[in-house]
Amino acid sequence: MNLMEAIEGNKQVLLVNITRMGDLIQMIPLIKRLDREWPGVSIDLVIDSAFTDVARLLPGLRHVWTYxxxxxxxxxxxxxRDVVALYREMAAWAKPIQAIGYDRVINLTFNRRSAYFVAYLDAPDVRGLTTAPDGSVIVRNPWLGYFADLHAYRRLNRWNLVDLYALGGSGIGxxxxxxxxxxxxxxxxASAFLHAQGRVSRWIAVQVGASDVMKAWRPESFGRTMAMIGRAADVGFILIGSPQEAGAAREAVATYRAAGGTAVLASALGRTTVSQLAALLSHCALMLTNDTGPMHIGVGVGIPVVALSVGHVDVWETGPYGPGHxxxxxxxxxGPCGFDQVCPHQTCKDHVLPEQVAAVCLHALQYGPMPTAWSRARxxxxxxxxxxxxxxxxxxxxxxxxxxWYGRFWRRVWFELFTGRSSEELPPEEHPPDYHHAREVYEHLLPILGSLRLTAEEMTRVCRQRRLPVEALKDLHAxxxxxxxxxxxxxxxxxxFSPVTIALMRELHNLSSVSLEAMIREQEQAIVEWQRRIHVIGRRFHFHSSTRSACYASTA
Known part of the structure; x- marks a missing residue:
C-alpha cells in the first residue's frame, strides 16, 4: 500500500479485532455501516496472523495488518522474554500504522494489549478499549461500554454482538x-469434493466440536440426531471442524452407526482452508452446529443454521444473525455459565434432546411442521x-x-438513552413482576442520589481552590x-436499577483526565448521568415518591 495515497484519500478507519474467527465475521455489518456513514471510506483491519485466511473473506477492506x-x-x-522488549517490537511494527493518521480507530478486542496498541496510535476518534494518560485501561463509546458491562447482567441482554459492533463503531442505520x-x-x-462423495440430494454440514468443550453439545447426541434426520429425509452429512475436534467427531460417527444411520457421511474435518470451508458450506442446505466461528461462516454464505447454545453461550449475544436461523x-x-466458569456437570447439554434437534432440522428443510411440544429447552x-x-x-x-420483562425493558431503555431516538419495539406490560420491590429500592436510592451529587459538586469546588485543602478533600472522599x-x-x-448502577461503577473509574480537578469533574458527570438514568426509570415505572431530595427536585 502506498502510504501517501493512504494519507491523501478519503476518511480512514482502522478496525482492531484480534481474538476470534467469529468476531471478525460478525463485524461485516459494521464495515457496511461505515461505508454508509462515510461514502468512499478506506477501512483497514488489524488481526492476529492466525486469522489471515478469514480476513480474505471480508468485504470492503483496503488493507489487513497482521501481527x-x-x-x-x-x-x-x-x-x-523481557516484556519491555516485546512491546518495543510491537511499537516498531505499529509505527507505519500510526503514520497513516486514521480518523477513527475502533477496538473490538477487550484486552489490555489491544488497549496499549490503540493508545499508541493517538487517533482523534477512538472507540472501544484504549488507555488513559496514566496507563489505566478505559473504554470509549456508550455501546462498547455496555458490551464491557453485560457479563454482569447477561440474562437481561437483548443485543447481538453484531449490532453492538455496528452501533458502537458507527451508529444507527x-x-x-x-x-x-x-x-x-x-x-x-468444493464442487469437486462433493462430487467425489457420491450422489446426494441435499447436504447437511455438521460441526460436532468447538474451540471450547464447554460450549459443545455431546457428540453422541449429534450422532443420534443425524440418524433420526437420515431416516426421515434424503440427505447426506458432511462433518467439518478443526483436526483437534476429530475425537468428538469419531464419537458422533460411532453413535450414528450404532443408531442405524445409513445416509452418506463424508468428512472434511481438518481438510479445508477457511475459503474452502465457506465454499463447502455454500453448497449445503443446512448447518447443524455448536456456536462456533464456522457457524458465522454458514450465516455469511446464506444457508440456514440450527445452532445449539449450551454452556456459557447465550443466544442473544452470539446467535446466528439475521432471519432464517x-x-x-x-x-x-x-445457564448460561459465566465466561470463566468450569462446570463440573454440564447438565445443560442433557436438556437439549436429539429428538427435538432432529425435528427442528427437518422443519428447516421443510420435511415437517415446526415443533411446539417442548420441554427443558427453548x-x-x-x-x-x-x-x-x-x-x-x-x-x-x-x-x-x-x-x-426486564430484558424487553432494558432493550428499549438502552436504545433510547444511547441514540436519543424512540424505539419502535413494543414496551413490556405496565409493571414488572417485582414492581413493589423496585419501588422500595427507588425510595432508598433517592436520598443517596442527592447526597452523592452534592458531595461530588463540593469536591469539584474544593479542587478549584488555589491552595488545596487536603484534609477537607480527604473527608469528602471518605x-x-x-x-x-x-x-x-x-x-x-x-x-x-442494577444495569445502570454497574455502568456507574465502571464510569467512576473510566477517567481519561490527568489533573485531579478534571478527574473529579469526570466522576461528578458520571454521578449526574446515573442520577438522570435512575429518574428515567422511575418515570417509566410511574413512581411518585413523597421523598424530597435535592437530586429529585433538580431533575423533576
Missing part, C-alpha cells in the same frame, strides 16, 4: 446482512426487530417472566466512598 498477538501474550505471560466473499477457486474445490438453548437455572427463531436490529423470537418453551458503597448495594439489589 502474532498470541505469541506476544504467551511470551509476556510466561515471561519467556438500516439492517445489514453478514455476507462473505468466496473465491471462485474455493467454489471449484434456529437456536436451541437449555432451560436451566444456572427454541428461538432469528429475525429482525422493529428498530432494524437482529433479534430472536421464542417459538417453543418458556422464559423466566422476570428476566423476560464520604463519597461510603455513599458509592451504599449506591452499589441498593442499586444492584433490583433488576430495575
Amino acid at each position: 502474532n498477538f498470541q505469541a506476544l501474550m504467551d511470551d509476556s505471560r510466561a515471561r519467556a 438500516p439492517f445489514d446482512t453478514i455476507t462473505l466473499t468466496v473465491p471462485e477457486e474455493a467454489r471449484s474445490w 434456529w437456536v436451541i438453548q437449555p432451560d436451566i437455572a444456572c 427454541l428461538y427463531q432469528s429475525g429482525i426487530d422493529r428498530d432494524g436490529l437482529g433479534t430472536f423470537f421464542l417459538r417453543a418453551g418458556s422464559e423466566n417472566p422476570l428476566f423476560n 464520604r463519597m466512598t461510603t455513599l458509592i458503597h451504599d449506591a452499589q448495594r441498593f442499586g444492584r439489589e433490583c433488576l430495575a
Whole structure:
C-alpha cells in the first residue's frame, strides 16, 4: 500500500479485532455501516496472523495488518522474554500504522494489549478499549461500554454482538446482512469434493466440536440426531471442524452407526482452508452446529443454521444473525455459565434432546411442521426487530417472566438513552413482576442520589481552590466512598436499577483526565448521568415518591 495515497484519500478507519474467527465475521455489518456513514471510506483491519485466511473473506477492506498477538501474550505471560522488549517490537511494527493518521480507530478486542496498541496510535476518534494518560485501561463509546458491562447482567441482554459492533463503531442505520466473499477457486474445490462423495440430494454440514468443550453439545447426541434426520429425509452429512475436534467427531460417527444411520457421511474435518470451508458450506442446505466461528461462516454464505447454545453461550449475544436461523438453548437455572466458569456437570447439554434437534432440522428443510411440544429447552427463531436490529423470537418453551420483562425493558431503555431516538419495539406490560420491590429500592436510592451529587459538586469546588485543602478533600472522599458503597448495594439489589448502577461503577473509574480537578469533574458527570438514568426509570415505572431530595427536585 502506498502510504501517501493512504494519507491523501478519503476518511480512514482502522478496525482492531484480534481474538476470534467469529468476531471478525460478525463485524461485516459494521464495515457496511461505515461505508454508509462515510461514502468512499478506506477501512483497514488489524488481526492476529492466525486469522489471515478469514480476513480474505471480508468485504470492503483496503488493507489487513497482521501481527502474532498470541505469541506476544504467551511470551509476556510466561515471561519467556523481557516484556519491555516485546512491546518495543510491537511499537516498531505499529509505527507505519500510526503514520497513516486514521480518523477513527475502533477496538473490538477487550484486552489490555489491544488497549496499549490503540493508545499508541493517538487517533482523534477512538472507540472501544484504549488507555488513559496514566496507563489505566478505559473504554470509549456508550455501546462498547455496555458490551464491557453485560457479563454482569447477561440474562437481561437483548443485543447481538453484531449490532453492538455496528452501533458502537458507527451508529444507527438500516439492517445489514453478514455476507462473505468466496473465491471462485474455493467454489471449484468444493464442487469437486462433493462430487467425489457420491450422489446426494441435499447436504447437511455438521460441526460436532468447538474451540471450547464447554460450549459443545455431546457428540453422541449429534450422532443420534443425524440418524433420526437420515431416516426421515434424503440427505447426506458432511462433518467439518478443526483436526483437534476429530475425537468428538469419531464419537458422533460411532453413535450414528450404532443408531442405524445409513445416509452418506463424508468428512472434511481438518481438510479445508477457511475459503474452502465457506465454499463447502455454500453448497449445503443446512448447518447443524455448536456456536462456533464456522457457524458465522454458514450465516455469511446464506444457508440456514440450527445452532445449539449450551454452556456459557447465550443466544442473544452470539446467535446466528439475521432471519432464517434456529437456536436451541437449555432451560436451566444456572445457564448460561459465566465466561470463566468450569462446570463440573454440564447438565445443560442433557436438556437439549436429539429428538427435538432432529425435528427442528427437518422443519428447516421443510420435511415437517415446526415443533411446539417442548420441554427443558427453548427454541428461538432469528429475525429482525422493529428498530432494524437482529433479534430472536421464542417459538417453543418458556422464559423466566422476570428476566423476560426486564430484558424487553432494558432493550428499549438502552436504545433510547444511547441514540436519543424512540424505539419502535413494543414496551413490556405496565409493571414488572417485582414492581413493589423496585419501588422500595427507588425510595432508598433517592436520598443517596442527592447526597452523592452534592458531595461530588463540593469536591469539584474544593479542587478549584488555589491552595488545596487536603484534609477537607480527604473527608469528602471518605464520604463519597461510603455513599458509592451504599449506591452499589441498593442499586444492584433490583433488576430495575442494577444495569445502570454497574455502568456507574465502571464510569467512576473510566477517567481519561490527568489533573485531579478534571478527574473529579469526570466522576461528578458520571454521578449526574446515573442520577438522570435512575429518574428515567422511575418515570417509566410511574413512581411518585413523597421523598424530597435535592437530586429529585433538580431533575423533576
